[in-house]
Amino acid sequence: MALTSAGIGSGLDVASIVQNLMTTEQGPLTNVTQQKTSTQAKISAYGSLQSALSSFQTTLGNLSNISKFNALTVQSSDASTVNATATGSATAASHSLQVDQLAQSHKLALAPKTSLADIVGMGTLTIDFGSYDSTGNTFTAGNKAALTINITTGNNTLSGVRDAINAANAGVSASIVNDGTGYRLVLSSKDSGAGNSLRISASDADGTNTDNSGLSQLAYDPTALAGSGKNLSQVQEAKNALLSIDGISISKPSNVITDALEGVTLTLSKVSASPQTLTIGRDTSTVEANVASFVKAYNDLNQTLRNLTKYDEASKTGGALLGDSTARGLAFQLKSVLTQSVGSTGALTSLYQIGVTFQKDGTLALDSSKLKSGMESNFSEIAGLFAATGKATDSQISVAGNSSSTLAGNYAVNVTQLATRGSLAGSDAAGLTITAGVNDAIALNIDGVDYNLTLTAGSYASSSALAAELQNRISAAGSAASVNVNAGMLSVTSVNYGSSSSILLGSANGNANLFGNSAVSSAGLDVAGSINGVAATGKGQNLIGATGDANGLILKVDGGALGARGTVNFTLGYAYQLRQLADNYLRSDGLLTARTEGLSASVTRLTRQQETLQARLAVIEQRYRDQFTALDTLISSMQSTSSYLSQQISMLQSNS
Structure with missing residues (x-):
């Protein structure tokens, strides 16, 4: 009788024997699988680290901007009269401000018409912009180009003239107002100020250019007589804003004034009954928030690093990057940057001076009271602790930029040619x-x-x-x-x-x-000179360091004398240095990318090993089953033969 299941004929437990043998054979596959799982866990851990470092980099990008630490606030004693904003170039001070007159744009109106479809006339309108002096009855053209508009049969109605002027889009807007007696065409200068008065001349198809009929109805020469070239009525005079700051009289064409106080934009809303107080102060709350953001950003990244590299004594398990050289190197470099001083010649050179210190657990903490004290005594230097900044001893030289190769230092400047x-x-x-x-x-x-x-x-x-x-x-x-x-x-x-x-x-x-x-x-000339005794490259007004420590340092030379021009102290703040460090790790050819790509290649290799071992084990298992099935069949056959012989022997014995 043929056997269909191993072990049935002989009682041999083939399945158990094969299973036990395969457990031993599985050893190499188990090792490869464990290696693959561990490698995949590291790839995932690097992804978490890369995400945390990228968030840190974003925060540092904001803090590397010097304007984040030079913020100023402006308070007006009457915001309904004047409102103001300030940039870092403004000076903290208090000013007395009086608004005597608001700027106005010039507005002219045509006599009422019964319908929008009323014919005005045909010909050419020329609109000039300039200043009108009522005392001398003179009009002086300004810097704006004159506007010429053709009025034909296609646009000679009241609404057509309006649309033609607006389509020219050259500093004048036209609208139609129904004042209860009829439809009036109103022309307005888009820009306010006494220098934007309108003068309109007509070349009338009827041959008369100054009478009050046809297209010459729209003529307006402020020096002419009413009805004889001065045919529109003035509904609003062009005026400058008149104000005084600290007793100094100022006239400006707009109610938004950007050049009266350096770094301050004034928005005038109404005439003031009495002088207002404008207080420009340091925005300490913004600076404090920026420093707090820096501390939090570092602590968030530090926590991610600790989670990925820590060892838990209780569970005897470690993070996915425990002992990893790349993670250890990043943690070391981060702390190394923060524990050294920046190369500043000013009073602030270290974070602890503004209350930022390391704790026992490796985190940063902020002492707000110490930060406030630092802002009170050295507000202008706090930016240098975080951003890349430079200060020249010559007021006509400023730091306009730098490259990633530029090192902190004190650089002598010599100018041999000014830019023209x-x-x-x-x-x-x-x-x-x-x-x-x-x-x-x-x-x-x-x-x-x-x-x-x-x-x-x-x-x-x-x-x-x-x-x-x-x-x-x-x-x-x-x-x-x-x-x-x-x-x-x-x-x-x-x-x-x-x-x-x-x-x-x-x-x-x-x-x-x-x-x-x-x-x-x-032709214009580029500035020429040297930085720290090394010839620099000139481009326009910019003197650019070409080699050495000053490589990439950009100094703007606004003018001044030739020869030695003092020194520039250039510093790399903590946020700037840390951002460079993050950039090195995160760039496409950086350490994290290289490490992740290496691990991914290992996963691919281990996957191929898994497949090879699995195929080999399948062959081994089948061979074991075939061998033990054959053994089972042989034993069963021998047992049958033994039973037959025993029966025959018994029969022979019973017949003897």
């Missing part, structure tokens, strides 16, 4: 008569960009008026170059400094009339 701007100087007095198609075209190349300009034809009262027209055209074309006049000769100067700055004449019919036949073009 590219310019074009006319050789003869400018011709004041501009004729369309004859001498109205000007071609300039400003800092490598071509500008083809067309001047408004006409006879100009002076070289200054012609310069203002050229300035308008240059500004409207998108360039910030400035136009100046000297003895009737015009010049154009780039806003940029350095060798890439230049003003060149192109080919156009008006160039000679404006600048003469021998205009001189001068």
Whole structure:
């Protein structure tokens, strides 16, 4: 009889025997599986560390900005009259401020019409911006380019004129107001201030440009007589804001004033009945919050590191990165940065001076009272403890930037050449008569960009008026170059400094009339000099360290004398140094990436080993089963033969 299950014929427990043998054979596979599990746990742990370090890096990015520690507050005794904000360049002080007049934009209105579809007229409107002097009854054009609008059969209604002016988008807004007696077209200068008064002239299709009919209804010359070129009514005069700060009278075109007090933006809302007090003070609460953020960010990262590397004596287990050299190295470097002093020559050189100290458990703690004391005595130096900062002994030299290679230090500065701007100087007095198609075209190349300009034809009262027209055209074309006049000769100067700055004449019919036949073009020069005795690279006004400790240090030289210009003390604050450390670990070729990629390669290798061992074990198990099944079959056969022989022997014995 054939056996279908091992052990049935002989009683041999084949399954148990094979299982026990395979347990022994499983040893290498178990080791590989444990290695793979441990490696995967490390990859997961590195992911947690990378996430924690990335959060730390983000916090440090904010704290590395010096403006975070130079915050100022501004308090107004009457915020409904004047409100203010301040940047780090402002000076803590108290000021007396009186608002005598708010700035206004110029508003003009047309006489009422019965319908929006009423025909106004056809022709051309020209809108100028400038200043009106009521005492001398004169209008002086400003720097804005004149606006020309064509009114045709397609837009000659009241609403059509409104839409045509708004479509020009050139400093004037038009609206229609129903005042109860009819529809009135209202024109408003978009910019406030006495220098933005409107003057509107009409070239009327009916042949008369100043009467109160047709398109000339919209004419407004403030120097003319009402009804004879002064046909719109003035509903709001153009005015400057008038105020005084500490008794000094100030006139500004806008109610938002950014250049009266350095680093302070004033917003005027109403005239003040009496002087207001404006108090600019240090924003200590923001600085305290920033320092607290720094402490918390470090402690969060430190806790993650401790969790991943600790050993639990009670459970006899350790974190996934226990004994890991990369994690240990990061923890050591973090603490090393925080326990050394920054290379400052000021009063603050260490965190403990502002109340930030290490505790026994490795965390940082903040003593708020000590921080407040530090802010009271050395507020301006706290930024240097955290950000990369520099201070020059020369007021016309400032630190504009640095590279990751720049080291802290005290650097001597020597300037051998100051930066200049590219310019074009006319050789003869400018011709004041501009004729369309004859001498109205000007071609300039400003800092490598071509500008083809067309001047408004006409006879100009002076070289200054012609310069203002050229300035308008240059500004409207998108360039910030400035136009100046000297003895009737015009010049154009780039806003940029350095060798890439230049003003060149192109080919156009008006160039000679404006600048003469021998205009001189001068390219800009880069600043030149050395930092700490090593020749630096000049780019515009920036002197850039090229080698050594000052490599990448950028110093802006605003002017001054040639020769030795004092020193610059450059320091790398704690937040800046720690951010660099975090960057080194987190970048694409950093330690964490390299370690994770190495572990991932190990997982791949161990997976292949698992597959190989599993296939080998399957073969071994099948061989064991085949061998013991054969043994079971043999034993069963022998038992059957034994039983048969026993029966035969018994029969022989019974027959004898």
